[in-house]
Amino acid sequence: NAGVIQTPRHKVTGKGQEATLWCEPISGHSAVFWYRQTIVQGLEFLTYFRNQAPIDDSGMPKERFSAQMPNQSHSTLKIQSTQPQDSAVYLCASSLDGGAEDTQYFGPGTRLLVL
Amino acid sequence: GDQVEQSPSALSLHEGTGSALRCNFTTTMRAVQWFQQNSRGSLINLFYLASGTKENGRLKSTFNSKESYSTLHIRDAQLEDSGTYFCAALNTEGADRLTFGKGTQLIIQP
Structure with missing residues (x-):
């Protein structure tokens, strides 16, 4: 079990x-x-998907941020027109069912630096 | 205001001693997870509790939903226990997102 994989680990933009x-x-x-x-x-929290369908994006900034899950094996978070305040570690987690009483397992994160 | 209030914000222990971390919740939560964030920034799962107490080695955690708190006890602390500990909770409204406390920075001294 490789755990949750996130790429890249570091990004400077x-x-x-x-x-x-x-x-x-x-x-x-x-x-x-x-x-x-x-x-x-x-x-x-930013957003989450269950069975590839978006369920809750209440934490997403309304502009410039979008997330997709085109298949069960990967999800993407896209930030358009990045700003310095977007600099952060972005963490992805997955859980078996997404329902009640379900442990979330975290990836190592992507450290984004916007200059 | 914050739904998850974590204390203390920082703690220093000598090897072999122990202490407790605490999270208080300002709204009813249905479950809590505890994590250790290591020096590389990875969030390591420690416990998931919907109620009661769990123990794993030198760690023990309790979650009391009715009284709105959770604790993490560390005994016989070792150098590798250093890091930042987070509690995160799921509220009862059905939302599956975790709400995190601000963390406890734990330093273990020789």
Whole structure:
């Protein structure tokens, strides 16, 4: 079991550029979550999918951020026109069912730096 | 306000000693997870509890939904226990997203 895989591990981008982050959930897990971690805000929920369908995107910034899950083996988080305040560690997690009482397993994160 | 209040924010222990971390919840939660974040930034699962107490080696955690708190006890602390510990909870409204506390930075001294 390779665990949740995230790529790239580090990304540096210039202000105004686009950044795409990738997540491969644990095989067999049907729920995928995205969170981000900053010093100021701590760990915050962004969005999640169950069986590839978007369920809750209440944590996503309304502009510039989008997430997709085109198949059961990967999800992407895209940030358009990146801004310095988008700098954070973006964490992906997966769980077996996404329902009640289900452990979420986290990937190592993608550290995004917007210059 | 914050739904998950974690304390203390920082803690220093000598090897071989122990202590407890605590999370208080301002709304009813249905489950809690505890994580250790290591020096590489990875979130390592410690416990998932929907109720009661679980123990794993030198760690023990309790979750009391009615009284809205959870604790993580560490005994016989070792150097490798250093890191930041987070609790994260699922509320009862059916949402599956975790709400995290702000973490406890634990330093184990020789």
